[in-house]
Amino acid sequence: MPEFGCQEQLLPGETLERKWEFAQAAGYHAIELRGRGEYALLDRLPELRRAAAAGVVMPTVCVEMSHFFAAFDPELRADAIAQLKSQLSVIAELGGQGVMTPASYGMFSRKLPPFEPPRSEAEDHEVLLAGLTELGEHARTEGVHLYLEPLNRYEDHMVNRLEQAAGLIEETGLDSIRIAADTYHMNIEEDDPVTALTKAERHLGHVHVSESNRFQPGTGHVDWPGVLGALAAIGYTGYLTLECRLRGEPTTALGAVPSFLRRAS
Amino acid sequence: MSLGLRERASRVLLDNWHGQSTIPASGLYPHQWSWDSAFIALGLRHLSPRRAQRELESLFGAQWPDGRVPHIVFDASTPADAYFPGPAFWQSAAVTAPGHPATSGLIQPPVHALAAWETFRAAPELARERGFLPRLYPRLVAWHRYLTGRRDFGGRGLVSIVHPWESGMDNSPAWDTPLSRVAPTTSLFTRRDLQHAAAGERPTDLDYGRYVRLAQTYRDHGYADDLATHAFAVEDPLTNALLAASEAALADIAVELGLDPAPHLAELARVRDALADTLFDGGDGCFHARDVHSGQPLRCGSVAGLIPLVVPGLPVADALVKTTVGPRFRLGEIGLPPSFDLTDAMFEATRYWRGPAWFNIGWLLWRGLRLHGEHELAATVRAGLLSAADDVGFREYVDPLTRNGHGASDFSWTAAVILDLLAAA
Numbered sequence: 001m002p003e004f005g006c007q008e009q010l011l012p013g014e015t016l017e018r019k020w021e022f023a024q025a026a027g028y029h030a031i032e033l034r035g036r037g038e039y040a041l042l043d044r045l046p047e048l049r050r051a052a053a054a055g056v057v058m059p060t061v062c063v064e065m066s067h068f069f070a071a072f073d074p075e076l077r078a079d080a081i082a083q084l085k086s087q088l089s090v091i092a093e094l095g096g097q098g099v100m101t102p103a104s105y106g107m108f109s110r111k112l113p114p115f116e117p118p119r120s121e122a123e124d125h126e127v128l129l130a131g132l133t134e135l136g137e138h139a140r141t142e143g144v145h146l147y148l149e150p151l152n153r154y155e156d157h158m159v160n161r162l163e164q165a166a167g168l169i170e171e172t173g174l175d176s177i178r179i180a181a182d183t184y185h186m187n188i189e190e191d192d193p194v195t196a197l198t199k200a201e202r203h204l205g206h207v208h209v210s211e212s213n214r215f216q217p218g219t220g221h222v223d224w225p226g227v228l229g230a231l232a233a234i235g236y237t238g239y240l241t242l243e244c245r246l247r248g249e250p251t252t253a254l255g256a257v258p259s260f261l262r263r264a265s
Numbered sequence: 266m267s268l269g270l271r272e273r274a275s276r277v278l279l280d281n282w283h284g285q286s287t288i289p290a291s292g293l294y295p296h297q298w299s300w301d302s303a304f305i306a307l308g309l310r311h312l313s314p315r316r317a318q319r320e321l322e323s324l325f326g327a328q329w330p331d332g333r334v335p336h337i338v339f340d341a342s343t344p345a346d347a348y349f350p351g352p353a354f355w356q357s358a359a360v361t362a363p364g365h366p367a368t369s370g371l372i373q374p375p376v377h378a379l380a381a382w383e384t385f386r387a388a389p390e391l392a393r394e395r396g397f398l399p400r401l402y403p404r405l406v407a408w409h410r411y412l413t414g415r416r417d418f419g420g421r422g423l424v425s426i427v428h429p430w431e432s433g434m435d436n437s438p439a440w441d442t443p444l445s446r447v448a449p450t451t452s453l454f455t456r457r458d459l460q461h462a463a464a465g466e467r468p469t470d471l472d473y474g475r476y477v478r479l480a481q482t483y484r485d486h487g488y489a490d491d492l493a494t495h496a497f498a499v500e501d502p503l504t505n506a507l508l509a510a511s512e513a514a515l516a517d518i519a520v521e522l523g524l525d526p527a528p529h530l531a532e533l534a535r536v537r538d539a540l541a542d543t544l545f546d547g548g549d550g551c552f553h554a555r556d557v558h559s560g561q562p563l564r565c566g567s568v569a570g571l572i573p574l575v576v577p578g579l580p581v582a583d584a585l586v587k588t589t590v591g592p593r594f595r596l597g598e599i600g601l602p603p604s605f606d607l608t609d610a611m612f613e614a615t616r617y618w619r620g621p622a623w624f625n626i627g628w629l630l631w632r633g634l635r636l637h638g639e640h641e642l643a644a645t646v647r648a649g650l651l652s653a654a655d656d657v658g659f660r661e662y663v664d665p666l667t668r669n670g671h672g673a674s675d676f677s678w679t680a681a682v683i684l685d686l687l688a689a690a
Contacts, residue, residue, distance in 0.1 A: 191284075194313065198279045226313035233276040235268050 002228065002265060004258045005030035005241030007062060012251055016051035016058070022251070027258030030057040032241045035087040035099060037065040037079070042086050045093070052094050060147075060206060061087050061099040062243065069131035070103040070158055072119055081131060085138045088146065097238075098145030100180040100206060101135075103128055103158040110157045117157055124158050128168055136174035147180035147206045152188040160189045162200040169203050178205020182243065183222050187212040194226040201234040209261065210244035216253050217242075217260055224264035232265070270655050271687050275312050277659050277680035278305065282316065283340055285323040290661065290673035293461035295347045297338040299324060299373040300433050301678050303380035304625045308681025311688045314388030318397045321381055325404040327366040329357075332411030333488075334377065335368035336430060349457045350480060360488055370488040371480065372426070374433050374504045375412060378405045378511035379575075382518055398518055405515060409532070412508060415490040418498050419557045422539035423505050427495040428479045432504065432569070434604065434618040435476070436468040438611045439567040440499070443556050447496050449474025450481060466615050466671050492557065502544050502552035503569035507629075509536040510575040537576050545573075545581050550588040566593050566606020567618075568626055574633025582637040589630065590642065597642055600649020602626050603665040614664040615671050621662035624650055624679040628686070647686050654683045 006028045011019035016031065023031055033048075035041045041048075041061065052058065067076035069084060080101075087099045108117045117124075132148065139146040148169065150159045159165055165179045179200055183193065190196040197204065211220030218224075231240075240261060246253040268276075281287045286297040287305045294301075302324045309317035327338040339345075339352045352367035360370070381401050385392045392398060418425040426432050429440045454477055458467055468476070479497050486494045512533040516526035544552045546562065551570040554563040571594070574585050590597040593606040601622035605612050613619040627650045634643035653663050659679040661672025 192282075194279065194316075195282060198276070223313055223315050226316060229275050229312040230279055233268070233272045233279055235272065 002231065002240045002261065003029040003238075004261065005032050005060065005239040006254065006257075007032045007241065007243050008034055010242060010244075010246065010250070010254060016047065016056050017054050020051070020054075020056040022254075026251075026255040027262075028242075030059050030239050030241070032239075032243070033058055033061045033091075034064040035061040035083070037067075037083050039083065039086055041090045045090060048090070048094055058094060059091075059097040059239065060241065061091050061096070063087065063099060063101040068101060068104045068107070069135060070124065070127050071107060072117075077127065077131065081134055084135055084146070088135070088139050088142050088144055092142035092144045096144065098139065098147050098178070098205065100147035100149050102149045102151045102156050104156050105151060106155060108157045109154045111153050128158060129171055132168055132177060133172050133174065136172050136177040140174060140176035144176070145205050146177045148177060149180035149182055149206075149208070150185055150189065151182075152185045155185075160185070162186070162190065162196045162204075166200055166203045177203075179203045180206040180208060182208035182210060183217075183227060184208075184210035184212065184214050184244065187220075187222055194223060194230045197227065197230040197236075198234055204234070204236060204238075206238055207231065207236070207240050208243040209240045209257075210242070214245050215247040216244050216257050217264075218256060219247050224261065228261065228265035270651065270683060274308070274654070274659065274680040274683045274687070277675045278309055278312055278677060278684070280675065281677045283342075286320050286338070286340075287316075287677050288340070289678065290676045293458060293661075293673045295343045296340045297324060297327075299334050299336045299338075300376055300625075303376040304628070304678035305681045306380045306384045307628070308678075308684035310384045310387035311684045314384065314391050315395075317384045317387065318392060318395060321377065321384060321401060322397070324377070325401060325408075327368050328404055328408065329361050329368075331415070332407035333370075333372055333415075334375075334408050336371045336373040337369040339367040341367070347457065349454060350477065354480070354484070356484060369480075370484060371428050371431050372412075373431060374501075374507045375408060375511050376507045377408065378514040378518065379507070381405060382514035385518070385521065398522055402515075402518055402522060402524075405511075405518070409508065409512065409515070413532070418490075418492045418495075419500055419555065421500070421543050422535055423500040423543065423555075424508060425492075425498045425557050426501050426504055427483060427490075427498055428476065429472075429497070430476060430480075432499075432501050434503070434567065434569060436472055436616070437567050437569065437618045438605055438609075439554050439563050439565050439569065440497075442563060443497050443499055443558070444472065444475050447475040447478055450478040452477065452481070462672055467617055496558075498557040499563065500544060500555045500557060501569060502540065502554060503572040505536055505540050505544070506552075506573040506576050509533050509540065509573075510577070512536065513577050533577065537578060537580075540573055540576065541580055545584075547581075547584065550581075550584040550591075552585075565611075566609050568594070568602055568604045571602075572626070572629055572633070574637060575629050576633075577636060579637070582633075586634070586637065586639055586642070589634075596630070597645055599665055600645050601653060601663065601665045601668070602630055602646070604662075607665075614666060615669075617662070617672070620665070621671055622653070622665040623662050624654070624676075624682045628682040631686070647689070651683065651686055654679060659683065 013019040186193040213220040306317040516529035519526040657670035660670030661676040
């Protein structure tokens with residue numbers, strides 16, 4: 001049976017401990033933290049340590065910043081890498097598993113004007129590889145994983161499909177980098193999302209669940225039995241973590257997801 | 266980490282999925298096969314009901330205007346010479362019109378309505394949303410109408426098959442006599458099957474030459490169903506039993522769609538009676554095919570003669586059950602169904618349909634035994650099939666005595682049947 005995670009901002013409650021109470025009652029097994037810039041996660045360490053001591057399970061961090069490790073601007077790139085390294089160290093200290101990031105988000109889309117990015121594909125590749133290598137080595141040192149999350153074509157112009165992420169990871173040769181698959185983005189980008197998961201077998205490290213419409217699972221047309229069957233067939237034992245918008249009354253919507261996914265598996 | 270049987274079986278179906286249907290096995294069978302797809306849907310429904318529905322929809326999307334469901338639908342993305350006989354041999358477009366998927370012109374046993382009903386039952390809400398049965402039902406009816414309307418060569422209310430490949434049991438000893446009358450083709454051709462499987466586990470070259478001759482003749486007559494065209498014409502108990510079982514499923518489907526099930530129940534009764542009256546031999550407690558040309562029964566110990574167990578209300582079920590556990594099939598003892606009489610000198614443990622145990626046949630017997638209240642024996646068969654797959658993997662067929670695996674590996678219907686048996690726990 002899969003275990004479920006939920007991102008912290010979706011959960012009701014003022015503190016992580018309160019959120020955890022709700023999450024457990026709703027059928028979740030972990031909370032995913034959001035990693036803001038300016039070392040916000042590092043600043044939260046006392047809060048996070050207290051929550052960990054209280055039994056809150058927080059294995060992963062999803063970066064939440066305005067710039068990312070493959071930004072066009074070298075200074076923003078450097079800052080994103082510094083932030084991610086710090087977040088990797090924080091999650092390592094908490095005994096967690098890793099931090100996920102896209103190559104970029106909201107920076108450029110080849111599908112929207114002006115269509116041609118200011119940087120060539122070859123330069124993109126160089127930047128991606130350099131950033132991933134630096135972050136992957138830091139993750140390895142800390143004993144955690146960096147999860148590279150492909151986004152759809154309207155949100156990122158560099159890494160959209162699992163096989164692109166797998167190719168980059170193989171080029172770095174680093175086991176400390178894994179793919180974070182997101183079913184919403186996959187629905188847009190993959191020829192067949194179910195087949196893409198089995199093909200990503202070797203590198204898959206984390207899964208975000210979200211519907212074809214970006215709402216919670218059960219509201220759209222993702223083939224959940226197929227997705228969950230593929231994950232079971234490749235021996236994926238990580239979390240299925242909810243990252244989505246919520247349709248309907250939020251606590252009801254959150255409470256419906258674990259039972260929906262369990263029924264589909 | 267070692268994965269469970271369910272996960273390993275799922276992986277086979279996931280890897281063999283080709284976008285809208287499942288290939289039986291990579292290499293040996295790189296297209297869509299008709300009765301394979303029906304058995305595959307029975308397992309796929311537990312993995313992805315949507316894919317299971319697509320499996321059957323895509324097969325019936327290649328149905329001919331005359332209602333026949335072709336035994337192979339060629340995958341346009343697979344090289345034309347990957348399989349023999351390929352699209353260039355069959356020339357289906359000459360009959361079905363351009364723009365139609367390339368297919369063969371033969372058929373395979375009609376297990377589809379049964380698979381469609383079971384696929385519906387696995388996810389009724391999704392099926393209703395997608396209009397699965399309303400779209401499929403008229404096609405299933407047209408398929409059965411083709412069989413009963415165009416293939417009753419014997420005039421006894423039973424469907425005739427016109428090629429050993431149509432039986433699904435290509436080289437069964439049951440076909441040796443009628444096939445011996447067929448002159449092998451003089452055309453040159455290259456078998457592709459022997460690139461993927463050992464010659465000793467496949468039909469012989471002589472048989473293959475005859476298969477090609479029969480198919481050529483059918484093709485050259487525009488796939489017309491005229492007895493005079495067919496050197497080979499037999500009433501096969503497996504084909505007719507699955508037709509009857511599928512009529513029972515059509516009755517269930519009709520009820521779901523708010524239609525009258527009575528015509529399907531009448532067809533079930535008609536085919537069942539014709540089967541029992543004309544193909545059952547009380548002497549050896551087994552059904553035998555009948556050669557339409559000679560009018561003679563093809564008496565031999567093919568496991569096809571036990572498959573009428575899947576027919577609801579079969580009056581001779583008790584006698585058939587006795588035969589399954591007798592010395593010729595020893596089902597209660599070995600749990601796997603040999604495809605041919607173990608006591609016959611022609612039994613070959615590893616050659617295709619002349620002895621090896623097949624998982625779809627096991628599944629049909631398991632279903633038939635449960636249908637007739639033989640739950641203990643059904644459980645033995647279920648356990649035999651599960652343990653064989655667990656031991657040797659999802660092989661195309663296994664030696665029923667040694668349980669060694671043979672033929673293709675990662676064979677789709679083997680994995681599908683295992684998924685269904687696991688779900689029946």
